Amino acid sequence: MASEQADKAVLFYESRSFNYDDSWHADFTKRFAAELNIQTGRHVLDLACGTGLLTFVEADIVGPSGHVTGVDVTPGMLRVADFKKKKEAGRYANVDFHQGDILKLQDIEEVKGKQFDVITVASALVLFPDPKAAIEQWARYLKPGGVLAVDSTHPRNLVPGMVLERVARRLDLQVPYNREWSQNEGSLKIVLESAGLEVEKVITIESQAGYGKRQYDLEQWDDFFVENVIVKDVARTFANNDIRRKAQGLYKEEWERLAVNGKVEEIDSVFLGVARKPADGSKHIPCSSSNEVVLEGGCRCGGVRYTSTQQPSNVTFCYCRACQQVSGSGYLPFYHVESKSLNFTHTSTLKTLGLSKFADRFFCTGCGSPIGMKYHFEEEKHVTGLTLGSLFFDTFKGNMPKVVQHIFLGEKAPWITVPDDGAKRLQTFAYAERMGLE
Numbered sequence: 001m002a003s004e005q006a007d008k009a010v011l012f013y014e015s016r017s018f019n020y021d022d023s024w025h026a027d028f029t030k031r032f033a034a035e036l037n038i039q040t041g042r043h044v045l046d047l048a049c050g051t052g053l054l055t056f057v058e059a060d061i062v063g064p065s066g067h068v069t070g071v072d073v074t075p076g077m078l079r080v081a082d083f084k085k086k087k088e089a090g091r092y093a094n095v096d097f098h099q100g101d102i103l104k105l106q107d108i109e110e111v112k113g114k115q116f117d118v119i120t121v122a123s124a125l126v127l128f129p130d131p132k133a134a135i136e137q138w139a140r141y142l143k144p145g146g147v148l149a150v151d152s153t154h155p156r157n158l159v160p161g162m163v164l165e166r167v168a169r170r171l172d173l174q175v176p177y178n179r180e181w182s183q184n185e186g187s188l189k190i191v192l193e194s195a196g197l198e199v200e201k202v203i204t205i206e207s208q209a210g211y212g213k214r215q216y217d218l219e220q221w222d223d224f225f226v227e228n229v230i231v232k233d234v235a236r237t238f239a240n241n242d243i244r245r246k247a248q249g250l251y252k253e254e255w256e257r258l259a260v261n262g263k264v265e266e267i268d269s270v271f272l273g274v275a276r277k278p279a280d281g282s283k284h285i286p287c288s289s290s291n292e293v294v295l296e297g298g299c300r301c302g303g304v305r306y307t308s309t310q311q312p313s314n315v316t317f318c319y320c321r322a323c324q325q326v327s328g329s330g331y332l333p334f335y336h337v338e339s340k341s342l343n344f345t346h347t348s349t350l351k352t353l354g355l356s357k358f359a360d361r362f363f364c365t366g367c368g369s370p371i372g373m374k375y376h377f378e379e380e381k382h383v384t385g386l387t388l389g390s391l392f393f394d395t396f397k398g399n400m401p402k403v404v405q406h407i408f409l410g411e412k413a414p415w416i417t418v419p420d421d422g423a424k425r426l427q428t429f430a431y432a433e434r435m436g437l438e
């Protein structure tokens with residue numbers, strides 16, 4: 001059975017298949033391939049291959065001694081790909097296309113158990129709800145030393161779609177993409193590294209569709225609302241008039257929020273990341289290349305001080321009862337760093353307390369400041385959450401990551417209003433919701 005994401009992708013792409021190639025994608029896939037150093041004779045897996053635009057470019061590069069396997073879930077896209085292969089009468093004997101959900105590669109006979117020199121995923125990463133989990137699974141199909149290349153959108157790329165995503169989140173509706181995390185080259189780097197790959201480069205490719213930058217008027221929100229919510233909503237996210245009415249007001253609000261001097265700017269760029277699986281087949285453990293301290297933090301009285309050599313990622317606002325009680329407020333905001341980049345330099349008043357089964361919390365017993373938490377559950381074991389209040393902003397060299405989620409809203413205090421910032425909203429937290437834990 002395909003994932004829910006895959007079912008939505010089919011709805012979205014089936015009707016676009018027949019004229020998909022009449023778009024900027026053909027040119028972009030050539031630019032994408034030119035950034036990879038694919039050698040003759042290599043075996044390539046092109047995931048979410050669509051109509052094979054990138055697959056055929058790669059097949060020309062690897063030549064007859066190499067091979068390219070294309071996988072996509074949308075039958076119409078693959079029909080176009082197969083038709084193009086047939087039309088070239090024998091030129092592409094080194095290419096196969098297979099239908100399947102790339103979140104379930106183990107179910108695809110022709111891929112199962114294999115490992116490839118190169119894996120490419122063009123114009124598709126933002127279609128997946130959890131980019132790190134997706135890349136982690138794809139990386140299992142890389143040979144040791146093999147390379148994965150993937151792109152993600154600039155936050156101002158296709159602005160009307162981004163506004164739609166924010167509106168859907170505010171209405172607790174699922175949209176068939178997730179691009180809010182992709183803010184800059186650094187966000188793609190973090191995702192690739194957290195999936196266990198060694199990043200070779202992340203670059204910005206400008207003018208993906210050929211216009212570079214353009215400006216929209218404030219009043220144009222209505223045209224985009226009609227186009228995206230009424231005409232193109234093939235996945236029926238905005239399924240009835242009541243939802244559409246609510247969405248209309250929010251769409252205007254989010255659109256206006258992006259405007260500067262009455263104009264909303266669109267920037268036609270993407271980030272392209274190229275990352276390698278370590279040569280011994282293990283997961284790469286990221287660490288700061290220079291071991292330079294990029295931030296410092298601590299408590300009010302000075303009994304607890306810490307430093308980190310890694311940039312912070314993923315700000316989460318937690319509204320759980322424990323966070324309310326230990327902060328004496330409505331929530332605690334946390335940022336995250338890899339635990340091994342964190343160094344507690346003053347610990348005289350540092351106390352660790354287990355207040356729930358999911359994590360241990362750090363406090364200062366001198367002044368009572370909450371400092372952070374270390375998680376017990378498997379997928380977060382390697383990171384430490386630190387309270388934003390404990391960060392010394394004057395020591396911080398970097399860009400503050402965005403708020404990505406509001407968690408434990410099921411326990412939220414009634415007097416708190418959750419900000420409309422487009423971040424995910426969860427009743428508990430992602431791992432617990434996936435595992436069905438209380």
Ligand SMILES: C[S@@+](CC[C@H](N)C(=O)[O-])C[C@H]1O[C@@H](n2cnc3c(N)ncnc32)[C@H](O)[C@@H]1O
Pocket residue numbers: 003005006009010013025029047048049050051052053054071072073074077100101102103121122123124127
């Ligand atoms: C924008 S197209 C990109 C196609 C191609 N990579 C290119 O650059 O032209 C996105 C593709 O992702 C495919 N896709 C989305 N989710 C998928 C999934 N779970 N498994 C396989 N393919 C998927 C869609 O069917 C669609 O063909």
